[in-house]
Amino acid sequence: MDAAGRTRIVHLSDAHVLDPRPSRTRSGWSMQVRFLSIGRPLDAAGRRKKLIRSLDAARRLGANHLVLSGDLTEIGTAGEYETLAEILHDSGIAPEQMTLVPGNHDMYSSADAWRWALGGPLSAFARTSATEPGKMVELGGATLLPLDATFHQPVTRSAGCISVEALEAIQARASDPAFADRPLVAIQHHPPFVRKTHAWDWIDGLIGARSLMSLLERFRHLFVLHGHLHAMVNRALGCGVARILGATAVVDDKDEPRVRVYDVIEGRLAAASLVAG
Numbered sequence: 001m002d003a004a005g006r007t008r009i010v011h012l013s014d015a016h017v018l019d020p021r022p023s024r025t026r027s028g029w030s031m032q033v034r035f036l037s038i039g040r041p042l043d044a045a046g047r048r049k050k051l052i053r054s055l056d057a058a059r060r061l062g063a064n065h066l067v068l069s070g071d072l073t074e075i076g077t078a079g080e081y082e083t084l085a086e087i088l089h090d091s092g093i094a095p096e097q098m099t100l101v102p103g104n105h106d107m108y109s110s111a112d113a114w115r116w117a118l119g120g121p122l123s124a125f126a127r128t129s130a131t132e133p134g135k136m137v138e139l140g141g142a143t144l145l146p147l148d149a150t151f152h153q154p155v156t157r158s159a160g161c162i163s164v165e166a167l168e169a170i171q172a173r174a175s176d177p178a179f180a181d182r183p184l185v186a187i188q189h190h191p192p193f194v195r196k197t198h199a200w201d202w203i204d205g206l207i208g209a210r211s212l213m214s215l216l217e218r219f220r221h222l223f224v225l226h227g228h229l230h231a232m233v234n235r236a237l238g239c240g241v242a243r244i245l246g247a248t249a250v251v252d253d254k255d256e257p258r259v260r261v262y263d264v265i266e267g268r269l270a271a272a273s274l275v276a277g
Contacts, residue, residue: 007141009269010063011260013189013227014071014249015051016105017087018044019079032108032155033075040251047251048087054250054257055091061261061275065139066093069227069247070103070189075155076113078120085121095124099137102130102150103189103227104158111152130187134169141264143179145170147188149206160190160228162208167215174219183269184222191226191233191246192216216243223269225262232260234271242271 018033029042058066073080088098100122102114110116118126128137130146137144149160174184192212195201206212216222216237223243226233233246247260261272 007139007264008062008064009067009139009142009185009262009264010058010061010065011067011069011225011245011247011262012051012054012058012250013069013247014103014230014251015054015068015084016040016047016071016074016249016251017051017080017084018042018047018074019077019083020044020048021079030075035155036074036105036108044083048083050250050253050257051084051087052091054253054259055087055093057257057259057275059092061259063093063261064097065137065144066098067144067187067225068098068100069187069225070101070150071105071227071249072100072103073106076102076106076109076117078116081113081117082121085124088122088125096128098125098128099144099146099187100125100129101146101187101189102148104150104153104160107150107152108155113152114148114150133163133166134172136173139264141267142183142185142269143173145173145184145186147186149188149190149208157202158204158228159202160188160206162188162190162192162206162212164208167208167211170212170215170222174215174222180221181267182221183264183267184219185269186212186222186224188224188226190228191235191244192224193244245271 130148149162190206192209195205230249234242235244236242263270
């Protein structure tokens with residue numbers, strides 16, 4: 001919290017970091033990586049540069065805390081996580097000022113990829129990042145709930161899953177009078193939207209979305225910050241305040257970084273427009 005009593009949260013998402021040394025274990029990029037990167041250049045140096053620019057922008061904007069809402073890597077390999085860790089450590093932002101959650105891309109390599117990363121190259125960030133359901137990260141004016149809403153699946157599917165345990169933990173926190181006068185902010189990769197068709201919902205939706213939306217409608221101090229859609233989202237609920245907030249994709253940035261900024265002032269989470277660094 002700064003001298004004015006403001007807590008500033010900067011939100012980034014979908015960096016899709018690549019391993020700059022893909023040939024360590026095989027000849028060139030794997031077929032999985034090539035499939036997942038259709039439409040985007042396999043440019044490890046370029047993606048690294050984009051994330052560095054975004055982190056620099058977050059620091060210059062005076063972030064008290066930085067949120068990265070998933071798809072941090074392209075496929076969740078050891079080399080990608082190691083590269084991500086190098087970038088984050090070199091950013092000048094302290095690990096305790098960052099909250100990381102995984103996306104579906106971060107789990108394509110194996111079922112324990114995220115757990116391995118938090119115990120290995122991302123260990124410095126584990127205390128403030130998504131681990132067990134119900135975890136809280138206390139900021140000066142808000143409480144973050146970092147959620148792992150991922151599961152291991154083939155690269156042809158991109159769904160998420162918010163567990164019953166996570167939903168129960170969110171409800172318990174939101175029902176607690178101790179948190180009633182401050183924003184309670186769930187951080188996850190997938191938005192809590194139900195897709196228009198059952199088939200598309202199965203492929204790319206969030207299992208448990210209806211239950212999470214019910215909690216959002218019930219508790220007006222509950223917010224969700226997400227990625228996955230590669231687009232800015234401002235979904236208002238109830239009293240007209242935007243409480244489902246999505247960030248654009250770092251990997252899609254062009255000449256300037258784009259970051260989302262939220263200021264917590266006097267118990268309110270105020271979302272600024274997309275900011276170019």
